[in-house]
Amino acid sequence: MNDGFDERRAPRRGARVATIVAFAALVVAPLVTGALTAGTPAALLSLPAESIAVLLILLAIPGRRTRWLVAGAFGVIVVTATVVAALDLGFEATVDRAFSLVDDGPALLSAFGVVGDATGTLNAFVILGVLVALLVGAVFALARAALRAEEVTVRSGRAGRLVAATVTAVWIVCALAGVHSLPGIPFASADAASALAATSAQTAQSIRDQQTFAAAVRTDPYRTVPSDQLLSALKGKDVVVAFLESYGKVAVQDSTFSPGVDRVLRAGGAQLTEDGYSAQSAFLSSPTFGGVSWLAHSTLQSGVWIDSQQNYDRLTAGTRLTLTRAFENAGWRTVSVVPSNSEPWALGKQFYGYDAMMNSLNMGYHGPVFSYARIPDQYTWQHFYDEELAAAHAPVMAEIDFVSSHTPWTPLPRLVPWSALGDGSIFDPQPAQGLAPVAVWPDPERVQRVYGQSVEYTLGAMFSFLHTHDQRNLVLIVLGDHQPARIVSGAAANHDVPISIISKDPGVFDRIASWRWQSGVLPTQSAPVWRMDQFRDRFFEAFTP
Template identity: 55%
Template sequence: MTNIRTVRARIATGLSIVVLFLAALAPGLIDSGSALALIRVPLEAVLALAVLALLPWRTARVIVAGLCALLFVSATLNAALDRGFTVTVGQPFNVVTGWPELVDAYGVLSDSTGPVAAPAIVVLVIAAAAGCVVAVAASLLHLAGLIRRHRRRALIGSTAVIAGWVVLALTGAQLVRGEPIAASDTVTAAVATADQVSAAERDQAAIRRAGSSDQYAQLPASDLLTKLKGKDVIVAFIESYGQVAVQNTSYSAGVDAVLRQGNTDLAAHGYSERSAFLTSSTFGGISWLAHSTLQTGLWIDSQLKYDTVTKGSRFTLSDAFRKAGWQTLSDVPSDTKPWPVGRSFYHFGTELNALNVGYKGPAFSYARIPDQYTWAYLQQHELAQPHKPLMAEIDFVSSHTPWTPLPHLVPWSSVGDGSVFDPQPAQGLSPSVVWQDPRHVQQLYGQSIEYTMSSLFSFLTTFDDPNLVLVVLGDHQPAAVVSGTGANHNVPISIISKDSRVIDRISSWNWEPGMLPSPSAPVWRMDAFRDHFLSAYGR
């Protein structure tokens, strides 16, 4: 019986050591993706055990063990979020500003896995995190109890470990690049969080300063957008339309073919186009940061900046058009509820979404309304009706992740209420199937851009409108599974018009003819566009 108790005690001790060291080293393991990150010395684990061994009160030991376990697990969850956000949106999770983005990420998860699997995954993650906290706390208490019973040997051992850790830290020894053997992942995570708080405060102050002085906000209406009088102006954001869609990828050839055919078709109908690239303030998602950057002329690359700006009165492109006499409209086809910022900040006169455009057809995963229907509704209910000049910002969402199933074009006369699209979702694969193979994801991403741009060209050549001016651009590059690691933030942008005077006004920009910018086309930051546009088309 004594031997059995001894074996059980040794197993418990071994498991406690493994659990504690895994918890302390897990952030580095997640960050590096290499098992060699486990061959490190976690200072926090040693210090936590030392503190627990010295505490004389059991209640205090339980509380401290629970807090330490919570810190370890929180650091691991934060590392997992960092990795997930870096892969999808090109930057780590920000504990100050990233919570709305996390909600949006859940929406994408739900679209990809289904309405049942997504909440089940969240529940499992929460349960696993809670279980880990309990396991780590129990491991700390078990090991601290052993140390208290063997204080002399424990003191010698811990002193040696800490001394060794200091030597390793001073020499910067590494087995994995960027992961020192002397590990302090929890401390590093805490410092990073503190830095994010400080950076958030600096960003807010900078945005307030930039928003307080704006020369265009002071101009009279008679000096704004005078060279576009009488034109309907559409700012068309193409979801996930990045530089990778048109250059040097396995899927860009198909997109390029559509754009070249579009050049030919538009030229035959009297259109001219000029194209270049903009550097977006976001990557892989969080589209509203790009929209606000283009509209405000401010570099808005975080939710905090977005919230700060949209609570103020920065002069936007939509404000300029409204002040100069245009009616203004927004269309966000995947929204199913009111958008307060559209009224309070952008001051759109009309707001359209999934619920008020009469669409009776099916959803295509995230994209509740196919792009062709969005164009058809705009034509039938706005452009074809007697109206004041219109300025509209429209999101075209058929190219939104997960890029399956995809719609295909139907005759414009058949669009109707959208029920013509009913059979189409079943003709594509579900996200759970497609996302098992990154190459399949990339292929369907390319096809989604082909569909969206084909819809645009078909619309322009079917509904011949000499007074229409379009600004067509991507909001951001697609996620890293499509763009690849280290991709830039550049997106194509084009201005399209039948009026040669509209194109002549931007000749000094040196943008390239056609819809397909070359690798040597000009590249601007997206926040530079507003001022260039207002200058080119104003007095």
């Protein structure tokens, strides 16, 4: 009986399908790099040079092992170029620059840590394992596709070689003539090769930049100023540099969420005035965008532009004078407060010169974590006050990193009565009452909304602290470290972040009158904008008679 199924035809159908899939993969895979770079799938309507080249090479060389090596190299090149393009896309969307092989290896480790904080360490390793397996599988699949295409071409004899030669000629003619599939999309492409060539050129440029950077680090006009003169106009003051995570210009201007942040700033500024404080504000241009906060911290502290991990490592391996070290040399007790650090920080002592360092292990916090933020900002303020400011003390200089506004910005803590903070366990119910990151991040509008709410909380905690704990001798420098990621900031956002100086001493503002900063804690569009590396020297100049 014949039911319509021919067992002899099934293998032939399978072979034809395999051949079609192999040629499709051979043509499409090298174009993915261009699609990612151009930001449009229209880039897939091209003819890739990489596929033509590997097929011609395979047709020309003998030996199955050698052909496997060539096909494997093709797979590695295409997959590597795709990964680099994806990393470029991710870095552009988060830190506003392309990925650098020289500079950004540690940043990938930091990104893994953020994923672990948001999803759990085990889930992060599972995700990493799946990604590695997919990449290895993609290399093997592309190699096998190239070999399949070569086998079919050989079996086709003269006709197959004629087709290969014709396709090659078409690519050359279209490349020379500048033929485009669509406006801006060349028909003859070499996207994967171009991406790897660009990465190689960028790597070479990064190496050359190292020499320029080394010269900038060595040039320090304040290295020879006697320590008893430097910063002497602040004698007797407690000086706090407060970095508010992801507090960028977009938080206060021209966004859907800035009106809410601005209301908090106006109300907080009015409360500061009632309590006897004054404030002046401006903007600083950060060397980083969307993350890698320590680049901003080190830039402000050292007066050198630190825009990569490599430069950070070179800076901290030397003896450049930091704000912290200058205060320590002048007799201040110096303190760092990094509530999301869970390990000892050797550079805090070796490079910055901190006398004491607080982190999640020694701040006495026994409450819940809020995604990345291990400790709510309100508790951080209270613990710092209890440890350093509450009793009679020698002048303190501190850098405090407030992390409740760190991505993924949810769930968020809420302010509680200061007298009820205790060991932080009062926050126990709050994470479950908020939104999980997985419930927010698929929707950009919800991401932007929770970002704005996180900044409102962080600023609200600061204003509430200053209202609750009168600080007559405090000079508070509060600023953002960088703009939030592109999903919040948008494609046109620059690197500017707000900065304010708050104090009850009119003499502090007399010293910085030449800066022409704006009154209050909410800078406007016309406020001065400095590069962040200019702050250290101008601060030294203002407060060194």
